[in-house]
Amino acid sequence: MAGSLVMGIDISGGxxxxVVASDNGVVESGATDEWGLYRLIRKYKIRKLAIDNIRELLEAAPHLIKKMAGLPFDISIIQVTRLSDGSEKSMExxxxxxxGINVVKLSPLQTAEATARLSIMGVGTPIKLYEDETRIIIKAKISTTPGGQSRNRYERNVSLRIKSLAEMVKESLNKGGMDYDLFYRESEGIRSAVFVVxxxxxxxxRLVKPYKGLDVEIRIESALLDSFRFEGASVPSHDRKLIVGVDPGIVAGVAIMDLRGNILRLYSGRSLSRSALLRMVYRYGSPVIIATDVSKPSDYVRKLAAMVNSMLFAPENDLSIDEKTTIAMNLSRQQGVKVATTHQRDALAAAYKAFMNVKPKLDKVEEEVRERAVGLSVDHVKELVIKGMPISQAINEAIKKEQASNNVKVIVIKDKQNDEEEDNSTYIIALEREVERLRRENNELKNELERTIIRSPSGDSTLRTRISYLEQDLMKEINKNMELRNKLKQLEEYLAGIVSGDVGIAVKAEDEEALINLSKRGYYPITTFHSLSMMNIHKLLDLGANTVIIDEETTPGGLRAFFKLGINPIPLKDVIVWDAGDVKLISKNSVMNSLNNLRDLETEVDPAYVEDIIREYRRNRL
Structure with a gap:
């Protein structure tokens, strides 16, 4: 019967x-304090604890939550007021x-009984307070020992005892096929051993039993989450791809960096499990590179990379302390981050070296995506390239994924042979999709921030830091959102200007034929003085291709020389209003002003002098 018992509780005034109940009715009821409640849970071997508000339990009984982690049996916690569809109802x-109880307000004892009965009926949502992992802690029972040689001898014996017990535990876990990490705390010998299973x-x-000896003990307990979550609830994720530097050990260091080299988080903590590390990382995105600062990665780092199918980066030689310190100091100055511990320093150096190793490829990806697509997730392309896919194929794969997703973005593919035919309205569609995506991300970050503010049962002192990082992420996304909105509004105005005739379209012309064709179609061809000097000027004039946009630094002499030949060379920097790669939008009013400036430059020039200038351009650019 004990295994089927449920305890319902209600907290009032400390x-x-x-109420302890089963299918057959109430077994025991009453009121007690936090420690009395723990004794009752052990006495009846309660496997299900029902409550109306988990936040009240976290605030009123943090020590009870910790004590329950060490129970010899698993216990689940149910919030009956949260239904399976995510909605919440009052106890009444x-x-x-x-x-069938119709009252305005339930008393504490009535509430406790109601929560127990509702839980037995299957009402409510399970709450996750503990990791899906277990900690085995082997440590000395006392910290004070006799002084002198007796103390040294005692500490050596304890160290050997901890080492021996750890080897026995390892053997048992290996026989049971368990996945685990082992951390030793060493200071003049082994002070403790912690297994994260x-x-x-x-x-x-079933494999390892608790043990209490005269000098050493083995404790087995569930690992607490840093904050609760409802089972089955979705956790917001970020599209961003990450490089994660890891310095493993009893105190682990973690550095989270995006694929542009921005530092998102530095952290160090004791006995950090792989799952806890990944939960922290997933708040910022998903890892594509796991990096270490040593040439031979530890099992911890190897397993971590395998868990998330990430590339594992290790330098050819162990990074020296001087090199890691220099990297940390430079990044600290450049990005305004504080590197608080040597573990954070080592993790940051590992992440930075990994970033610099792939940076040339990532820069090439940025360039290719700008030329070929709008609204495409650059990070997804980078992830595929990091994993070994050619850039062109990675872009095609990313486009297919975007188009097949539920939140389809319109991807604008730029054909380099027909850039002049680009329909500028597709830019608006792509930008609108991007604004909508950022709006959703803003809402997800707000929800994540609200959940994080709930006080942790373990009294986690890093909550404020995590909230600060979430707020920073939120502000970045809001700023991106506003920037895209402004660009969208501006582009709409320019497109309206194209219709009204106030704005023109300029397209890069690769050769003389392209320049003539663009002019015939009403576009402004973009070229350089060097390219123009290689063309048949008389042919251009005969076909009406006399106004061109010059995409380079110009001098009055160069402008005047071509103007005297009948060509109207307009400096791009004087007329451009929107840059879309090889396609530019230009102000026709500014074009007219530039033509007037050219006329002001007009003076009598010897034709031979003009020919000399053109020949000079040819010599300098060949």
Whole structure:
């Protein structure tokens, strides 16, 4: 019967009203304090604890949450007021609907009984307070020992004892096929050993038993999450791809960097499990590179990279302390981040070296995507390239994925042979899709921030830091959103200007034929003085291709020389209003002003002098 018992509780004024119940009715009820409640849970081997508000339990009984982690059995916590569809109802509403109790306000004892009965009926949502992993802690029972040689001898014996027990635990876990990480704390010998086993406590206890000796003990307990979450609830994720530097050990260092080299988070913590590390990373995106600062990566780092199917980066030689310190100091100055520990320094150096290793490829990806697509996820293309795919193929794969997703973006593919035929309205569609995506990300970050503010049962002192980073992420996304909105509004105005005739379209002309064709179609051809000097000027004039946009630094002499030949060379920098790669939007009013300036430059020039200038351009550019 004990295995089927449920405990319902309600907290009022620091006191816990409780009801222990089964399918057959109430077994025991009353009121007690936090420690009395823990004794009752152990006495009845409660496997299900029902409550109306998890936040009240976290605030009123953090020590109880920690103590329950060490119970010899697993216990689940149910919030009955949150239904399976995610909606929430009051206790009075649920009591009336399911139990036929119609009162304005339930008393604490009535609430405790109602939560127990509702839980037995299957009402409510399970709450996750503990990791899907178990910690085995081997440590000395006392910290004070006799002084002198006796103390040294005692500490050596304890160190050997911890080492021996750790080897026995390793053997048991290996026989059971368990995945685990082992951390030793060493200071003049082994002070403690911590196993993080990636399995539930009940499975671990079948292989390893708690132990209390005269000098050393083995504790087995569930690992606390840094904050609760409802099981089955989705956790917002970010599209961003990441490089994660890791310095493993009893105190681990973590550096999270995006694929542009921006530092998003530095962290160091004791006995950091792989799953806890990944949960932290997933708040910022998904890792594509796991990096270490040593040439032979540890098992921890290898397993971490394998878990997320990421590239594993290790330098050819171990990074020296001087090199890591220099990297950390430079990045700290450049990006305004504080590197608080040597573990953070080592992780940051590893991430930076990995970034610099792939940076040439990433820069090439940025360039190719700008030329070929608008609205395409650059990070997704970079991820594929990092994993070994050619850039062109990676872009095609990313386009297919975007078009097949539920939130389809319109991808504008730029054909280099027909850039002049680009329909500028597709830019608006792509930008609108991007604005909508950023709006969704803003909402997700707000929700994540609200969840994070809830106080952690473990009293995690890093909550403020995490909130600060989330706020920074939110502001970045809001700024991106506003920037895209402004660009969208500006582009709409320019497109209206094209219709009204105030704005013209300029397109890069690769050769003489392209220049003539563009002029015939009403576009402004973009070229350089060097390219223009290689063309048949008389042919251009005969076919009406006399106004060109010059995309380079110009001098009055050069402008005047071509103007005297009948060509109207207009400096691009004087007329451009929108840059879309090989296609530019230009102000026709500015073109007229430039023509007037050319006329002001007009003076009598010896034709031979003009020919000399053209020959000079040819010599300088060949």
């Amino acid at each position: 006191e816990f009203a409780y 509403h649920l009591a009336k609907e399911y139990l 990636y399995a539930e406590k009940s499975a671990v206890r």
